[in-house]
Amino acid sequence: EPEVTQTPSHQVTQMGQEVILRCVPISNHLYFYWYRQILGQKVEFLVSFYNNEISEKSEIFDDQFSVERPDGSNFTLKIRSTKLEDSAMYFCASSRGQGARGYTFGSGTRLTVV
């Protein structure tokens, strides 16, 4: 069964540093997403990406964050000047089209800011 692949599985970074989280969505999917889950809390939408541009972003997704699809397979989330409160699980997801069916999440990157 096709998977969404995320690397690394765990990233530790010092406060103020920049991190790049990487994702390989399912190859025939057209919509890509990033979500965040702070430990013990609900999953929160960050951003969606379609046709090589951001199509929607949440209030959380401020100038500290950016996304990129540098080639035909990778989808990255960059977090600049990391803060302690950025510590969370970051999930990449992809979907072929509209509707919640066929929405697939990756296993996540646990980001720890120290």
Added chain:
Amino acid sequence: GQSLEQPSEVTAVEGAIVQINCTYQTSGFYGLSWYQQHDGGAPTFLSYNALDGLEETGRFSSFLSRSDSYGYLLLQELQMKDSASYFCAVNPYGGATNKLIFGTGTLLAVQP
């Protein structure tokens, strides 16, 4: 805005039936989904209701009533491996894409 509320924890015994409720306040959505999450891992899709009524998928069923702003996930013949967190989620009208807004989540503990 949207909010989806779930009980924080539910405990049940192996072989039993358990219902996890989701009450919501939203401005409108295409459908209500349910996801399972083991130990903070990838949320995995379980069920989806676009219309009111019951959807059945094996041991899992999901129900939606838009008039009551309410849905639930029903798990039958509980197994130990069903111990996990369960989230309801909606994809709301008005957005540019298919984002999901998740509920507060319910931690299900299945006991022998």
